[in-house]
Amino acid sequence: MKFNRTTFGFVCLSFAAIVSFSTSNAQKNKKTNVKDILKMDFEDVKGEDVTEVNNIDIVEKGVSSPTELKADIFHVNGSSDVGIPANIYGKEDPTTENGGKVYAGIVAYKPGKAAGERSYITIELNQMTLKKGLTYCVEYSLSLSESSKFACNNLAMYFSKDKLGDGAAGAIYLANDPNKKAAEYVVKGQLNQIHNGFLGWEKVCNTYTAKGDEKFITIGNFDKNETTKFQAVKKPKDSEVDAIAHAYYYIDNVIVRLVDSVSECACYNARPPKIEDNFSTLIYDKEPEITDKMPIDKKIAAQTIYFRQGKASLTENAKEHMNFVIEEMNANPSMKIEISGNCDEMEVKASEENEDYLDIDRKRVDLVVRYFVAQGIAEERLSAKKYNGTTVTSSEIVEDDELDLMQAKNRRVEFRVIK
Numbered sequence: 001m002k003f004n005r006t007t008f009g010f011v012c013l014s015f016a017a018i019v020s021f022s023t024s025n026a027q028k029n030k031k032t033n034v035k036d037i038l039k040m041d042f043e044d045v046k047g048e049d050v051t052e053v054n055n056i057d058i059v060e061k062g063v064s065s066p067t068e069l070k071a072d073i074f075h076v077n078g079s080s081d082v083g084i085p086a087n088i089y090g091k092e093d094p095t096t097e098n099g100g101k102v103y104a105g106i107v108a109y110k111p112g113k114a115a116g117e118r119s120y121i122t123i124e125l126n127q128m129t130l131k132k133g134l135t136y137c138v139e140y141s142l143s144l145s146e147s148s149k150f151a152c153n154n155l156a157m158y159f160s161k162d163k164l165g166d167g168a169a170g171a172i173y174l175a176n177d178p179n180k181k182a183a184e185y186v187v188k189g190q191l192n193q194i195h196n197g198f199l200g201w202e203k204v205c206n207t208y209t210a211k212g213d214e215k216f217i218t219i220g221n222f223d224k225n226e227t228t229k230f231q232a233v234k235k236p237k238d239s240e241v242d243a244i245a246h247a248y249y250y251i252d253n254v255i256v257r258l259v260d261s262v263s264e265c266a267c268y269n270a271r272p273p274k275i276e277d278n279f280s281t282l283i284y285d286k287e288p289e290i291t292d293k294m295p296i297d298k299k300i301a302a303q304t305i306y307f308r309q310g311k312a313s314l315t316e317n318a319k320e321h322m323n324f325v326i327e328e329m330n331a332n333p334s335m336k337i338e339i340s341g342n343c344d345e346m347e348v349k350a351s352e353e354n355e356d357y358l359d360i361d362r363k364r365v366d367l368v369v370r371y372f373v374a375q376g377i378a379e380e381r382l383s384a385k386k387y388n389g390t391t392v393t394s395s396e397i398v399e400d401d402e403l404d405l406m407q408a409k410n411r412r413v414e415f416r417v418i419k
Helices: 005-028 296-301 316-331 345-353 362-372 403-410
Strands: 037-038 072-075 102-109 121-124 135-144 150-152 154-158 185-187 200-208 216-221 230-232 247-258 337-341 382-386 412-417
Touching: 037 230, 102 216, 121 247, 135 154, 150 200, 150 247, 154 200, 185 200, 200 403, 216 247, 230 403, 296 316, 296 412, 316 362, 337 362, 345 403
Parallel strands: 337 382
Antiparallel strands: 037 247, 072 102, 102 247, 121 216, 135 200, 135 247, 150 230, 154 185, 154 216, 337 412
């Protein structure tokens, strides 16, 4: 078959023009493409350089830490303090996402007077700014270290025009921003949940609409302790590291990606958080201060028992306190006692979503009554008092108590001699 050269040449030129126009048009309209603006896996580090903590400055490609307490880098060939998987803060394998040899780590929370001792990771956005009005998916992977006595929420990415911080001591609290615009540049995980998982990586992500002047991102907790949710956690039984009063997270695979729609972001369809997802494992306990000179009603009143959040089950310490009361009742056959139960505010809120937590104060009282009866105490000698989901503040709470401890002190059953 023969072609007319003129016609064929025209077709080729026309096709080339169409391809050229399409490519050019796609480059102008960047929303038609998914593009990684940032993909930081911290791999540009030599193992022999990773010898001690507070060392993130050894990473190249515009990575730094803005406060006096520096973030950390861990490497498969690092020293024992900063090795992978075993290091000073526990054990964690590299993420399987990129088969890497390196990850970072930050302090996201400390209680009380140490609240300002936090670390952050700042990363330059490939020497470019984001485009105003475009949508980006931002994500990273995290894992709670075994050394952590706490877990917290409010882990965030903060976009900024300028490099954040000057190496000064203390945390970075964006609520102190005098222009009140910092919140517009903050991206927390879509659920902003408490991340309490040991030994395994969790993806945190959300979408962000650019303002047009962003050149850096900084990862960390920018909220004060008063507005940060936290819970006490216990390290795995086989962990050999020392537990420290902090929430320390390993960080890896930081990605900022241009997307056409929010549905392209992995977290878009994530389920809303449930209150019980953030229940604390802390159980408060206090050894009663008993003296021979104390009257019997005071001795019994000192035997308060406490519960884990969301639970109506007895600890061994609780049974010891109840057995003391039972012995006194056996020694005084005419004695009657009132048993009152309490819950905390978080349990009350959870009961509004899940009836399993409804009247948990009553369930705790009923549990104690059944225990007394099973030990031979006649039920008519027991008077059950319930507050029907209304919390009554414990006298054990003091001004310096963190929220988690205050709630733990409120989850209790108390005893009072009434005859």
